[in-house]
Amino acid sequence: MIGKGMKSVALAGLLWLASGAAMAQAKYNLQPPQSSTAQQIYDLHTLILWICVAIFIGVFSVMLYAIVKHRKSVGHKAASFHEHTTVEIIWTVIPFFVLIGMAYPATKTLLAMRDTSSPDMTVKVTGYQWKWGYDYLQGQGEGIRFFSMLATPRDQIEGRAPKGEHYLLEVDNPLIVPLGKKVRILTTAQDVIHSWWVPALGVKQDANPGFIRDTWFRADREGTYRGQCAELCGKDHGFMPVVVQVVAPEKYTAWVAEQKRKMAAAAAEPARQWTLDELRAHGEKVYAANCVACHQATGMGVPGAFPALSGSKVVTGPKEAQINVVLNGVAKGGKPTAMASFKQLSDADIAAVITYTRNSWANKTGEAISPADVRALRK
């Protein structure tokens, strides 16, 4: 009976160890590399780690030996030496050469990482509080542009619904890139500093407002690679994931064709006439994606930080003033505030979201704002 118990405990232990080994790749180390850059970083980290382990063992076995053997309690008498020039020179010079041994491969990797020349395609990544914008600037897909926002529902974050597999690492529109092509990424930001990070591709580049910086990757395998904003950018810094989907070139071509078709359809959109209900329904979606983080689903904002829309004088007053706020943002004393410009949204989106706010919560203006109203105020 006891033997049987022991056996099953041992088996469970073995299984646990085996599963630990299988997961070791992802859990105890860098994510499995999916690009040549990530592979070089991975190898460099492994090299340095082993050098450190070797030095660690060397230094601390001496210390451990002293702790065990040179104790007063085992009767060890203290020696009186307190310097030794040769030894001191040796342990100053040897680390110097170890460092050179580390710096050489590091330099090679760094030079390769920074070489953004002759890309197959270029995508501009813009950080916003709190989403990413992607503009395909050059190469196949040129002209495609869209926003990429957290797709995890708030119910999961606030514990009212079970969390999904890709909790906080899922977006509505991932960045789609072709397999095996050198993709140059240009980063910039609209408001504060963000940082575009995809661990499996070995890419992390800060997105600084007012400046453009670049990096690149060439994905080796198809797949979906997930990362996050790495630079604290305010309240929802933890809620602006980066998702890159690497697809085979022919699938990429098909995706580009579909995007072009959609863009052509959207170009015809302004001619469309919207009813109040259509605007409200669409506006609710735009609100949930762009406004809810600060102004809240209740329209009550966060006292002291983000103003309420429900009952707001701006939202119930003349429509031109509110359109201006959404288009151009709010500045206080010449400084931008957390209310940034949303001019990147389409006329229809802005018209819809303004209609929604003017006809929700305590606000009952009954007004429908048309996309033409917004277009008229664009500068």
Added chain:
Amino acid sequence: MDATHAHGHAHAGGHEEHAHRPTGILRWLTTTNHKDIGTMYLWFSFTMFLVGGVMALIIRAELFQPGLQVTNPDFFNQMTTLHGLIMVFGAIMPAFVGFANWQIPMMIGAPDMAFPRLNNWSFWLLPPAASLLVTSMFVPGGAASAGWTLYAPLTIQLGMGMDLTIFAVHILGMSSILGSINIITTILNMRAPGMTMMKMPLFCWTWLITAYLLIAVMPVLAGAVTMLLTDRHFGTHFFNPAGGGDPVLFQHIFWFFGHPEVYIIAIPAFGVISQVIPAFSRKPLFGYASMVYATASIAILSFIVWAHHMYTVGLPVTAQLFFMYATTLIAVPTGVKVFNWVATMFKGSLSFETPMLFACGFLFLFTMGGFTGLVLSITPVDVALHDSYYVVAHFHYVMVAGALFSAFAGVYFWLPKWTGRMYNETLGKWHFWLSFIFFNVAFFPQHFLGLAGMPRRIPDYALQFTDFNVISSIGGFGFGLAQLLFLYVVVTTIRSGAKAPARPWEGADTLEWTHLPTPPPYHTWETPPVVK
């Protein structure tokens, strides 16, 4: 160290009788005595340590499980910001100034600090600064929430809590500069006859070097936050790209202060360890001269490595290479120090009372923090790990297991001298082992989180990070509770500890142990000792 016994303290007792110093709260407000001021620095530091610690526990409580349970994201960011600022400026730095106040005059044979009234002022600047930081939580919009690094332009967006933070940083910087002027003047001018520079206890050397670092970089920090202030309120555009400013400029200025700041915290910790290890090895410090040179080298190098905090901002590749090479070079003098400490222990006659346990814990864990520092110094690897939990683990190994453990070693080492009473050795050892174990439970798994891709400063995380966050939170709470034991040990020592022998540590050979009674009288070294 050999000194002729000048009976510098002999008249002190009598003198004390007719000192007519005020009593009660006025004594502490008006005191110019280095021992009183040292005590106040240490208690202030411990108070702030508890305040910052509670904030850390709020952070760990939120991160115990995925999802938002305890805080909202904005309050979470306020907690990470205040935790960092309070621990760096309120807890760790004042703790070592407290040691400097108590120890430097006693160790070099000086009757007090060079500028006793300035000393009083340096201390009393701290409580208002701390109050500004703490009360900033209660103003509209809450405390600053941009991280202790206060990066622009995020800090330009924040509410008035940020202005209180800027003002607090100004006051803290002023306090540090005044304290440093005092320490430098005391060490350079008030050493006892025969106490040459190269005979000073290493603790005094480390503080001399630290004080120069402080004077060099605190004005730089003050400049950075003043530029923030004028950007916020007076129409300048240093960091605002819309007006032609550069947000990365703030990072350059901040880290030109920030990297030497790391050594401002670490170097006095090296000093304490360099007193404790020889005392419990019953053997002189190995390589005294090379320790001095290594410390000075670290201090000088610390001025040319700042941009290793900025490898991902998009510096030119030549700048990245320069900062990588310069940063790895710091491993050489730091290695020399570790080798010297181990060589001091080697062939000694070791015993492991609480101060020595903390010193060994320091040596072991600080070196681990040094190794992860080496990993992070390599630019391509840092690109993978920058702003991840790996960095959080790294600097807590250096700041907590490094600086804080060294401060604990110093308190247990000198508490018998300061109070004339012995602490409870069993409880002291318990405090060490609980701290050591829970520290590693809290922070070791964070290396794995960072490697796997968890960013720092997030209130909620993806599900694959859950296991290690649970472990880390348990460790955090254990570590926090263990510090209450420390408070208990110190309070019971002061109130009812057994009388300490004059020299409780047979290997301790600096002036305060060999030539002063335990506890020392209120005024010491009215006649300086003569050191041969």
